[in-house]
Amino acid sequence: MAPVERYDAVIIGGGIAGSGLATVLARAGRSVLLLERTTAFRDVVRGEWIAPWGVVEAQRTGLYDVLAGVSRHHLPYHVEYGDGIDPAEADAQKLDLRAFLPGVPGPLAIGHPAACQALFDAAAAAGARAVRGVTRFEVRPGPAPTVAWEAGGEAYEAAARLVVGADGRNSQVRRQLGIELHEDPPHHLFAGLLVEDARGWPEDVESMGTAGDVQYFIFPQGGGRHRLYLSYGYEQRGRFSGDGAAERFLAAFRLPSVPGSEAVAAGRVAGPCRSVPNQSTRVDSPVGDGVVLIGDAAGFNDPITGQGLSIALRDVRVVGELLLGSDDWRPGLFAPYAEERAERMRRLGFAARLDAVIHAEFGPGATARKLRFREARARNPALGLALAAVMVGPELVPAEAFTEAAWRELMAV
Ligand SMILES: Cc1cc2nc3c(=O)[nH]c(=O)nc-3n(C[C@H](O)[C@H](O)[C@H](O)COP(=O)(O)OP(=O)(O)OC[C@H]3O[C@@H](n4cnc5c(N)ncnc54)[C@H](O)[C@@H]3O)c2cc1C
Secondary structure (H helix, E strand, O other): OOOOEEEEEEEEOOOHHHHHHHHHHHHOOOOEEEEOOOOOOOOOOOOOEEOHHHHHHHHHHOOHHHHHOOOOEEOOEEEOOOOOOOHHHHHHOOEEHHHOOOOOOOOEEOOHHHHHHHHHHHHHHOOOEEEOOEEEEEEEOOOOOEEEEEEOOEEEEEEEEEEEEOOOOOOHHHHHHOOOOEEOOOOOEEEEEEEEOOOOOOOOEEEEEEEOOEEEEEEEEEOOEEEEEEEEOHHHOOOOOOOOHHHHHHHHOOOOOOOOHHHHHOOEEOOOOEEEEOOOEEOOOOEEOOEEEOHHHHOOOOHHHOOHHHHHHHHHHHHHHHHHOOOOOOHHHHHHHHHHHHHHHHHHHHHHHHHHHHHOOOOHHHHHHHHHHHHHHHHOOOOOHHHHHHHHOHHHOOHHHHOHHHHHHHHOO
16 A cells, blocks of 8 residues: 555546636635546546526636636527427527626536546646545545545545545445435436537527427537437437437437428438436535535536536536635535535526426426416516526526516416
8 A cells, every 4th residue: 555645635536627616726826636547538428518607607717718728619699499389480589698697698518528628627727636536535524535436457545635526426425425426317318429520400599399208408518519309208218228329329310390490410420329217316415524515526416408518617617615614624615616516506406397397398288388478588687587597597587586486486487
């Protein structure tokens, strides 16, 4: 066993949240050990669309420049096609995504593996000891926490002032601490696929809508590359898995009510096709003795509204500011983070549930409700204001938009 190494922070998981926080802390002169399981970041079908409020978080932490080194492909327009919607009318009602937050030219489309790599490299460049191929670790929480870990067949031990769990939705840190993950019942399934050489779709227009028995999403990344997702009924488990999953996915993307979907479906498969259940999860508290959880490890939002990257970037800023603003890193320091995160996730969970009811239920009754909701919103833009949270951030929307009364009013449309 190598001699015990000492750090200010040991961060487990070198994805968006972990590498982001490692960069922020190392740039400010704190000693950081960053432990990542994979030896190369691969497409595991995760988020590749950063909401405008997440872009602001990246700007505030100084991480935007790192991400911009990978992609500057901001999406200025959003259009909703689908059953019952006249395409010409949809085009005329195209939403200008640059209008949401000053200084943000729309959401940022960026490859997840490349973003993780860029942040991981930035952490190393800022002085963090960044290790890949970590095969095992054990966190021992307490006022002076330690982490025993293994890589390359060697065993190591590190002592730290704080251990950060940033190891994603199936977090081992969370399990080792015995922090329970509360899961909402899954509403439907969500499959993703990356395609290349699909040049018939405009590069500056993202699109989402409901057509037939799917909700489709198209996020152009530039150069004919598009991140595609399909939501589909939970009872159709297995529809996009196993042999031929990508081909079945693309066949399902040929949607008569979505102009241009043929061009997208003609793209070349550029990654795996995988599905996850759409559900939000939460923990009672992301704070333990000598340990804090960030990113998906601390509970995640239903991917239907694409908030996880922005949530992770907010976690990085909030936890980073607390750590750099105090020398006392005992658990009480993180109370404002735990409180703000709980309310943030509650509001984003509300928005995701609303979006799921409107866009991820299928059949004539669901289409009629979607159209009623569109008309009602056109008459009264304050209706369903909760949905704006996914663009501007949950704290900028009035609290009344997330109440039981607001939910009842929405369900009565
Ligand atoms: C299908 C799908 C679509 C999504 N779409 C969007 C979207 O469009 N926009 C959006 O904002 N969000 C989206 N999300 C959510 C988003 O991808 C996540 O919220 C975000 O990646 C969370 O970042 P993270 O750093 O917490 O986790 P991750 O990005 O998952 O990183 C976790 C890291 O920890 C490492 N790790 C795991 N276990 C260990 C271990 N035992 N030891 C060491 N390292 C370990 C992993 O290898 C990985 O590098 C989507 C999620 C899914 C599933």
